[in-house]
Amino acid sequence: MTPVLKIMKGSVNLMEGMLPYFISATYTDNAGDEDDEFEIELDDSWRQIPIPEEDDLLIVFAGYKETGIPMIGAFKVNGWETGCEQGPETIKITARAASMSGEFKAGGMKHWHDSTLGQILEDTAKAAKLSLVIDPELAKVKLPYALRWEASPIDFANRIAAEAGGIAKPGGQKLAVTKRGSGKGADGGELPPIKIMRIGCSGWRIKGEPRPRHGKVEASYHDPKSGKRKSIRYSTGSKGPTHTLLHPRASEDEAKRAAEAHSRKLNMLTGGGHFIWPYDPTWSAGAKVIASDFGDGIDGTWLSESIATTWAKGQPVLSTITVKAPAEGKESSSGGGGSGSSGSSGGEAGVPSTGNVG
Numbered sequence: 354m355t356p357v358l359k360i361m362k363g364s365v366n367l368m369e370g371m372l373p374y375f376i377s378a379t380y381t382d383n384a385g386d387e388d389d390e391f392e393i394e395l396d397d398s399w400r401q402i403p404i405p406e407e408d409d410l411l412i413v414f415a416g417y418k419e420t421g422i423p424m425i426g427a428f429k430v431n432g433w434e435t436g437c438e439q440g441p442e443t444i445k446i447t448a449r450a451a452s453m454s455g456e457f458k459a460g461g462m463k464h465w466h467d468s469t470l471g472q473i474l475e476d477t478a479k480a481a482k483l484s485l486v487i488d489p490e491l492a493k494v495k496l497p498y499a500l501r502w503e504a505s506p507i508d509f510a511n512r513i514a515a516e517a518g519g520i521a522k523p524g525g526q527k528l529a530v531t532k533r534g535s536g537k538g539a540d541g542g543e544l545p546p547i548k549i550m551r552i553g554c555s556g557w558r559i560k561g562e563p564r565p566r567h568g569k570v571e572a573s574y575h576d577p578k579s580g581k582r583k584s585i586r587y588s589t590g591s592k593g594p595t596h597t598l599l600h601p602r603a604s605e606d607e608a609k610r611a612a613e614a615h616s617r618k619l620n621m622l623t624g625g626g627h628f629i630w631p632y633d634p635t636w637s638a639g640a641k642v643i644a645s646d647f648g649d650g651i652d653g654t655w656l657s658e659s660i661a662t663t664w665a666k667g668q669p670v671l672s673t674i675t676v677k678a679p680a681e682g683k684e685s686s687s688g689g690g691g692s693g694s695s696g697s698s699g700g701e702a703g704v705p706s707t708g709n710v711g
Contacts, residue, residue, distance in 0.1 A: 355418040356632070356670045360393070360411055367411075371395060374402065376443060377665040380415065380425060384639035384658050385520030385533070389450035391428045397435060397444040405430045405446050415662070416634045423634050427451040427525055450524045463501045470494040470517050474510055478528040481506035486539040487530040491519045497604055516607075518614035520639075534617050534656050534680025536641035544640035547657060547674060549628045551646040555671055559626035559651050566593040566623055570616045573601040574608035587612035589620055590681065617680035621656065624678035632662045632670040642676050654679055 358378060360367040368375070371393070378393040391413055395402050409430040416422040428448035435444040461480060465473050471485075471492030478485040483506075494517045501509040506528075510521040514530050522529050529539040538544050549557075568591060573584040582601060585608050598615060602608040628644065642655040655676035662672040 354420065356664065357414075357416060357418050357422045358664050359414040359422065361414070362409060362411055375666060377663055379661060379663045380413065381659055381661040382425075382636075382638040383522075384656075385522050385531070387659075388522075389426055389428075389524065391426065391448045392445060394443055394445045396441045398441045400442070402444050405433055407431065409448075410451060411448055415632075415664075421634075425634065461501060461506070462503060465496070465499045467495070467497055468499065470496060470513065470519075473499050473513060474521070474528065474530060477501070477506050477510050481523075481528070483523065483526055483528045485528050485530070488519065488532050488535070488537060488539060489541045491517055491530060491532055494610065495606070497607075516614065517610050518617060531639060533614065534621055534677075536639065536656065538637070538639070544637050545635055547630075547633075547636050547640050547642045549630055549642060549644045549674070554628060554630055554647075555669075556629040557627065557647065557651070559624070559647075559676075561624045561650060562622060566591045567596040567616075567619055568593045569595040570598065570612040570619065571595050572598045572608040572612040572615075574605050575601060575603065576605070585609055585612060587616050589616045591620065591623070620680050621677040624655075625658075625676055627676065628674045629671050630674060632672045636660055636672070636674075642674060656680065 358368060360371070360378075374396040376394040376396055378391070381390045381392075383389055391411065407430055411428045411430065413425050413428060414422045415425050427450070429451040430446060430448045432447045433444060434447075436442065463476070463480075465476070469492060471487055471494075473496065474487060474492075475485045491514070496513075499513060504512070507521070507523060510528060510530070514521040515533075518533055519530050520533050522531070531537060531539050536544055536546070567589055569586045569588055571584050571586045573582055575581075576583045583605070585605065586595065587609065596615070596619060598611055602611055628642065636657075638657050638660050640657050642657050644651055644653060644655060646652070656679055657674050658677050659675045660672050661675070662670065664670050
């Protein structure tokens with residue numbers, strides 16, 4: 354198929370003028386925590402490329418002539434670098450996913466009583482002049498109290514979403530909040546899985562990390578009825594010592610959510626790596642990656658953390674899919690509460706189980 358890359362600034366396709374100087378372009382789709390990024394490198398041997406203006410808005414389209422060229426994102430220029438090392442003098446222009454709001458990093462203060470996470474983040478998104486899209490399961494989470502104190506909307510959204518096991522990601526005119534490691538989009542639906550097979554794979558590297566394994570996560574909370582500090586334990590589904598969260602939570606429900614969220618995060622640290630596969634514009638970072646025919650320790654389900662796609666002259670368009678181990682633990686069930694109790698959910702923690710997966 355014929356790959357196509359378009360970089361629009363207003364009504365002008367910059368690729369038409371850049372083509373004689375084009376070296377490569379890379380788009381990195383991140384599942385969360387970091388903004389999506391777009392970078393382009395050009396031959397600037399005669400310093401013919403004008404220095405870009407900060408916050409120039411670039412709309413990028415990518416795909417194949419035969420199947421369609423969808424928009425992959427809107428980006429604002431945030432930097433450039435020029436120089437020469439063992440080749441032509443070049444300029445690299447970097448841009449990050451654009452929030453169409455100048456209020457997104459403004460400070461502010463507000464507090465909420467007996468509200469849901471959805472209500473709190475709806476208010477936060479409105480303060481940044483954005484709309485909210487949130488996983489319905491996360492939206493229902495009830496919080497007795499929340500405080501935004503001299504924090505920007507994005508910093509506050511990241512913190513409060515993470516405590517409930519979510520990831521907040523701005524882009525365009527929306528703030529999207531998904532459940533970490535779920536393989537779902539902000540609407541709560543499953544993202545299309547990324548299927549990788551040994552035949553056709555251009556490269557891979559996977560590493561197991563047994564040292565971070567923990568059997569349980571313990572979180573404490575203040576019990577208003579007894580006036581005492583109590584704790585709950587959440588099973589990760591793996592074997593190992595107990596990991597204790599330092600700061601007590603305001604309620605038993607908050608302690609349970611914090612323990613579950615940290616359990617999922619710890620499980621994802623027990624394995625990871627990357628696969629290299631031909632670019633598919635339907636993929637999204639955060640989707641599950643199903644690997645087959647690679648053998649023991651690799652076959653199974655992984656979680657995509659980022660997808661970095663590179664276009665270069667005369668080269669196939671390839672994506673490097675960075676993966677982590679699944680967030681769920683094995684042989685676990687929900688429940689628990691109070692000192693010494695335990696609760697859990699999911700399948701095996703750490704490196705995926707063996708056996709081919711279709």
